[in-house]
Amino acid sequence: MTALRRSKRERIVKTARLDPYSYGPRPSRLIYHRPHFYSSVKTTESEAVIINNNGSFAAYSRSVTPNVITSLKYEAWKWTGASRPAGFHGPWPPSSATELMNVDIKLENLGTKREQNDFLKKHGDLIKDECLGKYCWQQSNFSSEFYCQREYDGTAICDHTISEWKEGCADWQVRFEVRPVPGFGYGLYSKWKWTKGDILGAYLGEMIPEKPENTDYCHEVKIGPMFGKTKAMVGYVDAEKYGNYARFCNHSCENNAIVTEARVGNERILALRAIKHIAVGEQICIDYGSDYFQGRQCLCGKQGCKYPKAIELAPVTIEAS
Numbered sequence: 001m002t003a004l005r006r007s008k009r010e011r012i013v014k015t016a017r018l019d020p021y022s023y024g025p026r027p028s029r030l031i032y033h034r035p036h037f038y039s040s041v042k043t044t045e046s047e048a049v050i051i052n053n054n055g056s057f058a059a060y061s062r063s064v065t066p067n068v069i070t071s072l073k074y075e076a077w078k079w080t081g082a083s084r085p086a087g088f089h090g091p092w093p094p095s096s097a098t099e100l101m102n103v104d105i106k107l108e109n110l111g112t113k114r115e116q117n118d119f120l121k122k123h124g125d126l127i128k129d130e131c132l133g134k135y136c137w138q139q140s141n142f143s144s145e146f147y148c149q150r151e152y153d154g155t156a157i158c159d160h161t162i163s164e165w166k167e168g169c170a171d172w173q174v175r176f177e178v179r180p181v182p183g184f185g186y187g188l189y190s191k192w193k194w195t196k197g198d199i200l201g202a203y204l205g206e207m208i209p210e211k212p213e214n215t216d217y218c219h220e221v222k223i224g225p226m227f228g229k230t231k232a233m234v235g236y237v238d239a240e241k242y243g244n245y246a247r248f249c250n251h252s253c254e255n256n257a258i259v260t261e262a263r264v265g266n267e268r269i270l271a272l273r274a275i276k277h278i279a280v281g282e283q284i285c286i287d288y289g290s291d292y293f294q295g296r297q298c299l300c301g302k303q304g305c306k307y308p309k310a311i312e313l314a315p316v317t318i319e320a321s
């Protein structure tokens with residue numbers, strides 16, 4: 001009876017894997033699910049200040065349990081006062097974050113052959129920019145019909161969209177785990193063996209026009225159709241109150257991942273990408289950059305730690321009135 005039941009369960013697992021939206025083979029060594037806090041949709045905050053033995057300030061750790069989202073949160077009214085990015089056509093503010101961040105690379109939308117050639121000359125770098133669609137873990141079982149396929153002058157243009165990513169992000173616990181890390185709040189751990197270059201998912205949050213003063217969860221992203229252009233306007237993805245698993249990445253001076261602006265089909269995204277091989281059970285860490293460590297100490301504990309002491313804050317001059 002038990003054997004019968006087990007084989008039925010195995011059959012179900014096999015059937016699930018044949019589905020193009022399933023997640024490929026199982027990890028070689030499974031870390032079993034433990035109950036953890038990140039299934040809650042309630043926003044809570046906890047704060048901890050770590051003080052050195054001599055009383056000096058060592059680190060400040062703040063942890064917010066965010067509302068779990070599976071696509072960028074966007075409220076059009078917040079963009080009413082923001083200026084329209086160059087090359088952006090249509091009603092302002094746009095009705096979705098995708099519209100706001102869209103990369104207008106479809107050559108067939110660019111009029112005559114001559115206009116297309118002019119565009120290629122001007123934006124060659126944009127067209128060559130690699131689509132990350134096929135590197136996403138959510139797509140590991142996808143059939144070739146989802147791969148970049150259209151060619152123009154030898155350059156690939158593709159039909160990928162991030163909708164499949166969003167679907168995959170909803171089931172992130174298959175390959176990631178959020179665990180408490182003493183002194184850091186929480187951290188993101190891998191349940192999968194990743195290869196350098198793999199896309200671990202999208203960095204999701206709320207799309208807002210201005211960077212809030214007190215957030216440690218904000219990444220800049222270009223908006224409007226001019227992908228990769230220096231003049232492109234920027235917005236911010238803030239994952240403090242609304243986010244997905246990617247917002248739990250702590251900083252390490254030997255980081256194994258980056259949050260990078262990328263293209264999937266015609267859509268711009270912030271992607272979490274492995275820059276080294278990542279083993280099962282390893283913590284996934286990014287580099288917050290030196291600005292973040294102004295007045296803060298890094299707790300990564302790596303031998304080559306770049307910020308073992310808090311970087312001195314520039315003195316602030318207060319003028320007497």
Ligand SMILES: C[S@@+](CC[C@H](N)C(=O)[O-])C[C@H]1O[C@@H](n2cnc3c(N)ncnc32)[C@H](O)[C@@H]1O
Nearest residue numbers: 061062063184185186216248250251298299300
């Ligand atoms: C983007 S969040 C990372 C997720 C966070 N640990 C949490 O539980 O929500 C950034 C916060 O993590 C903590 N943190 C991450 N890396 C750190 C490091 N290397 N040293 C000190 N604090 C760090 C800091 O409290 C920082 O404000």
